[in-house]
Amino acid sequence: MEDVRNERSDADVIREVLEGNVNAFELLMDRYQAYVAGIVIKKVPKEQTQEVAHEAFIRAYRSLDTFKAKTPFKHWLASIAVRCCHDFWRQHYRRKETPISSISEDGWEWIQTLQADGSADAPDGYARNPEALRVLRWAMEGLSPEDRMVLTLVHMEGYTTAEAAELLRWSVPKVKIRAYRAR
Numbered sequence: 001m002e003d004v005r006n007e008r009s010d011a012d013v014i015r016e017v018l019e020g021n022v023n024a025f026e027l028l029m030d031r032y033q034a035y036v037a038g039i040v041i042k043k044v045p046k047e048q049t050q051e052v053a054h055e056a057f058i059r060a061y062r063s064l065d066t067f068k069a070k071t072p073f074k075h076w077l078a079s080i081a082v083r084c085c086h087d088f089w090r091q092h093y094r095r096k097e098t099p100i101s102s103i104s105e106d107g108w109e110w111i112q113t114l115q116a117d118g119s120a121d122a123p124d125g126y127a128r129n130p131e132a133l134r135v136l137r138w139a140m141e142g143l144s145p146e147d148r149m150v151l152t153l154v155h156m157e158g159y160t161t162a163e164a165a166e167l168l169r170w171s172v173p174k175v176k177i178r179a180y181r182a183r
Contacts, residue, residue: 010073017064025064029057032074036081043085043152052088056081082149082167089145147182154179 008027016024033053040053060080067076140148153164154175165175 011069014064014067014073017061025061028060028073032077035074036077039078039081040085042157043082043149044088048088052084053081055087056084059084079167079169082153083169086145086149086168089148092145143182147178150175150178151182155183 010028010031013024013027017028036053036056037049040056041049044052056077060077063080067073140151143151149168150164153159153167154161159167161172161175161179164170164179165172168175170178
């Protein structure tokens with residue numbers, strides 16, 4: 001029986017859910033749980049991953065009747081997951097203040113060294129520096145949710161502006177402007 005369940009296409013499962021078998025949605029959750037978690041874990045704090053991924057599935061279930069199959073279900077679900085991450089940071093941004101005093105002495109020394117180098121683009125070697133990562137985390141927390149999401153997608157994960165625009169359901173110029181401004 002399990003093999004038959006897994007062989008059904010996403011479209012068949014979606015149709016079944018929309019016809020009233022709400023338990024069939026569990027198959028889609030099983031099928032895409034790791035995929036959604038992989039998207040979410042890169043964009044929110046690790047301890048929030050499960051909650052945000054769960055929210056993505058809740059939103060997908062609630063709006064399943066709007067799925068038009070113009071793109072694969074997997075892509076549609078990915079855009080929902082990205083928007084859930086965006087919403088997480090929007091709520092976090094409203095509640096959170098990040099004092100500049102939270103940067104350690106070593107962090108300040110690292111910033112001053114970077115400025116003295118005169119380099120606006122950090123080489124890959126900086127990514128391995130623990131102080132650089134702390135400063136980056138601090139700077140990212142100060143960004144608006146929109147800027148944070150664009151910066152993460154375009155500059156950290158390597159999505160093109162067109163791909164990021166599709167995931168966020170924004171125009172390409174808006175993504176370009178946000179990416180430039182956030183960087």
